[in-house]
Amino acid sequence: xxxxxxxxxxxxxxxxxxxxxxxxxxxxxxxxxxxxxxxxxxxxxxxxxxxxxxxxxxxxxxxxxxxxxxxxxxxxxxxxxxxxxxxxxxxxxxxxxxxxxxxxxxxxxxxxxxxxxxxxxxxxxxxxxxxxxxxxxxxxxxxxxxxxxxxxxxxxxxxxxxxxxxxxxxxxxxxxxxxxxxxxxxxxxxxxxxxxxxxxxxxxxxxxx
Ligand SMILES: [Zn+2]
Numbered sequence: 426x427x428x429x430x431x432x433x434x435x436x437x438x439x440x441x442x443x444x445x446x447x448x449x450x451x452x453x454x455x456x457x458x459x460x461x462x463x464x465x466x467x468x469x470x471x472x473x474x475x476x477x478x479x480x481x482x483x484x485x486x487x488x489x490x491x492x493x494x495x496x497x498x499x500x501x502x503x504x505x506x507x508x509x510x511x512x513x514x515x516x517x518x519x520x521x522x523x524x525x526x527x528x529x530x531x532x533x534x535x536x537x538x539x540x541x542x543x544x545x546x547x548x549x550x551x552x553x554x555x556x557x558x559x560x561x562x563x564x565x566x567x568x569x570x571x572x573x574x575x576x577x578x579x580x581x582x583x584x585x586x587x588x589x590x591x592x593x594x595x596x597x598x599x600x601x602x603x604x605x606x607x608x609x610x611x612x613x614x615x616x617x618x619x620x621x622x623x624x625x626x627x628x629x630x631x632x633x634x
Contacts, residue, residue: 429466430492436464438482516627519581526577533570537563584623591616
């Protein structure tokens with residue numbers, strides 16, 4: 426996706442409609458700075474705003490993402506290319522999220538161990554309230570890191586059933602209940618109903634990794 430081309434296209438369509446950046450921004454309920462950022466190719470409109478923007482500019486989402494008017498002939502082809510590109514962006518950010526989760530685990534476990542040991546040490550030398558407070562803080566941080574990590578794992582990518590190959594997003598509750606090693610979890614498949622170890626995958630389509 427060529428952000429600069431998209432930006433120029435948005436600016437052209439806006440001018441065709443006789444709208445200023447400020448007027449377009451007002452119609453969308455956003456700041457004119459955001460519109461200026463799109464038009465200079467610094468950012469893309471959020472998915473939540475794309476449809477409304479297209480309606481105002483009287484273009485379709487594919488034209489927006491391609492940065493030009495599309496004649497019907499190659500419409501389908503370009504639509505598919507745009508879908509693939511959007512999906513790639515999602516996968517990239519999912520991968521980043523999962524890496525953040527790994528980093529979180531690597532940082533939090535030693536910190537936790539040091540705090541617990543420190544707490545125990547303090548208790549041993551008579552500073553019992555401090556020692557207990559330190560251990561409590563350690564426990565709380567580990568729990569909150571666990572919750573954040575679990576949310577990341579839930580939001581990023583899918584789980585694959587080894588039995589029927591279904592790829593799905595489980596409920597948070599199912600994830601909390603599931604024993605796991607790494608990002609592989611023992612869960613019940615919503616498609617075939619069999620229990621098994623379900624691997625984390627980034628794409629919905631089979632064949633992807
Ligand atoms: Zn299954």
